Amino acid sequence: MRRATIAGNWKMHGTKRQAHDLLQGIKDNSQTLDHVELIVLPPFIFIEQTAQALNDSHVAWGAQNVSNQEQGAFTGEVSASMLAEFACRYALVGHSERRTIYNESDAVVREKFSRLQASNICPILCMGESLEQRRQNQTQAVVQRQIDAILDTQGVSALQDAILAYEPIWAIGTGESASPEQAQEVHSFIRHYLAEHNAKIAQNIRILYGGSVKPTNARDLFAMPDIDGGLIGGASLESDSFIAIANAVSPD
Ligand code: PEP
Numbered sequence: 001m002r003r004a005t006i007a008g009n010w011k012m013h014g015t016k017r018q019a020h021d022l023l024q025g026i027k028d029n030s031q032t033l034d035h036v037e038l039i040v041l042p043p044f045i046f047i048e049q050t051a052q053a054l055n056d057s058h059v060a061w062g063a064q065n066v067s068n069q070e071q072g073a074f075t076g077e078v079s080a081s082m083l084a085e086f087a088c089r090y091a092l093v094g095h096s097e098r099r100t101i102y103n104e105s106d107a108v109v110r111e112k113f114s115r116l117q118a119s120n121i122c123p124i125l126c127m128g129e130s131l132e133q134r135r136q137n138q139t140q141a142v143v144q145r146q147i148d149a150i151l152d153t154q155g156v157s158a159l160q161d162a163i164l165a166y167e168p169i170w171a172i173g174t175g176e177s178a179s180p181e182q183a184q185e186v187h188s189f190i191r192h193y194l195a196e197h198n199a200k201i202a203q204n205i206r207i208l209y210g211g212s213v214k215p216t217n218a219r220d221l222f223a224m225p226d227i228d229g230g231l232i233g234g235a236s237l238e239s240d241s242f243i244a245i246a247n248a249v250s251p252d
Pocket of ligand 1 (some may be wrong): 009056167171173174175194210213214228231232234235
């Protein structure tokens with residue numbers, strides 16, 4: 001049985017005060033959400049504040065990125081072991097904004113993935129196609145290549161302690177979500193592809209959908225059999241909408 005998961009990617013938003021209010025709002029309104037794993041992913045600079053605010057709650061926290069290096073002269077980078085010191089349980093890797101704006105290759109994403117696992121942090125591996133790739137019918141090939149970056153080098157067992165997030169680039173921050181059917185089709189493809197490597201891991205792995213999830217479309221997306229929750233950007237910046245999205249997960 002896969003636990004539904006709702007993760008909020010704050011990106012580079014907010015002040016200390018706004019982070020405080022958002023964390024308080026999430027904490028105060030998450031008590032009845034035992035059936036959902038809630039995760040917040042603030043900017044690095046707010047992680048300590050987040051850890052203090054959520055310490056006595058059942059909301060987990062993590063990071064939006066991590067260095068592919070262990071330590072050393074890498075100005076501006078933050079290592080997995082540093083994240084572990086602040087009790088980060090999760091971190092995103094391969095978000096499309098990292099892949100496209102910062103040119104992160106599959107090889108770098110794979111290095112980040114394994115650095116996280118070496119520090120006992122669960123990677124949330126993001127993948128998804130551009131609009132152009134979808135139009136050219138390359139969605140499955142793109143997603144498969146992004147998973148293969150892990151499978152080919154670390155084997156399927158590396159996915160035992162990982163979460164996947166399918167995030168079509170054309171749906172991120174655009175207000176235009178994939179339809180539940182479009183998302184389900186790709187989630188099902190991912191699960192079937194993994195099943196060719198290991199049926200149990202394929203059955204157990206959580207696959208989140210991300211891309212313009214809102215309180216109004218969350219229920220239909222989460223009702224799909226292979227969608228195990230959401231990675232939420234814009235709508236995670238207000239506790240009311242983040243909690244409303246979590247409440248769209250059916251309790252059974
Ligand atoms: C994201 O950046 O991971 C994301 C899904 O953003 P949004 O919900 O704003 O589309």
